[in-house]
Amino acid sequence: MKKKKVSNLIVFGIVLLNIIAIVLAIILGLQEKHISTFFQERQTVTFISAVQITLSSLFCLFIFLIKKRVNLESTKKNIFWLINSLVFLLAAIDEYFMLHEGIDGDIATFFFGIKKNPHLDGLTLALYGVTACILFFKFKQEIKKMKQFLPVFYFGGFFFFLSITLDLKSTNEIQIILEESCKLIAVGLLFSGILSIFVEITKKIDIKLKDGITAL
Numbered sequence: 001m002k003k004k005k006v007s008n009l010i011v012f013g014i015v016l017l018n019i020i021a022i023v024l025a026i027i028l029g030l031q032e033k034h035i036s037t038f039f040q041e042r043q044t045v046t047f048i049s050a051v052q053i054t055l056s057s058l059f060c061l062f063i064f065l066i067k068k069r070v071n072l073e074s075t076k077k078n079i080f081w082l083i084n085s086l087v088f089l090l091a092a093i094d095e096y097f098m099l100h101e102g103i104d105g106d107i108a109t110f111f112f113g114i115k116k117n118p119h120l121d122g123l124t125l126a127l128y129g130v131t132a133c134i135l136f137f138k139f140k141q142e143i144k145k146m147k148q149f150l151p152v153f154y155f156g157g158f159f160f161f162l163s164i165t166l167d168l169k170s171t172n173e174i175q176i177i178l179e180e181s182c183k184l185i186a187v188g189l190l191f192s193g194i195l196s197i198f199v200e201i202t203k204k205i206d207i208k209l210k211d212g213i214t215a216l
Helices: 002-030 044-069 074-095 102-114 122-138 141-145 147-167 173-215
Strands: none
Touching: 002 044, 002 147, 044 074, 044 173, 074 122, 074 141, 122 141, 122 147, 141 147, 147 173
């Protein structure tokens, strides 16, 4: 029950901070020429999103290193966290430096001779979703061990799917705000889930160390 309370507080706190950031971005945007100003690429909301994705990558790496150090799991099972760390790192770079932006236009121009950008960036983002599904089925036994955190990741996936859908043809301001808001909430949920797992693992290590001291 105590573990559940801690994880709930982490999830609630991070999601609440993201919601506050969204509301403030809208309020500040109303004072600008365009309401979506702070939701545009390389603006405040994108920066907050990139920071959380980077932290997700770091905590996945910490989980990998900790488990490897204290031999909580075999290397084969533990590699799941290293792969996640690399995927989140790539996603963070993509998010802030806009690697996926315009890729759809380049593909449309190269293969179909379409010079006007079709604004289908969501299709490129969907590759992350496909990668997540592959990882899920590849390491489903390891993921099942974290079943208490699965609802958080499911909700994160749901909001990420919404953001991908809204990113298709996202040319008007309201749609941009909705798309970036859904993505920020998704990122917050994923980060809070990973942070919760990190906290639980550190508690397990404390128990293991105490047991070792007692045995001595």
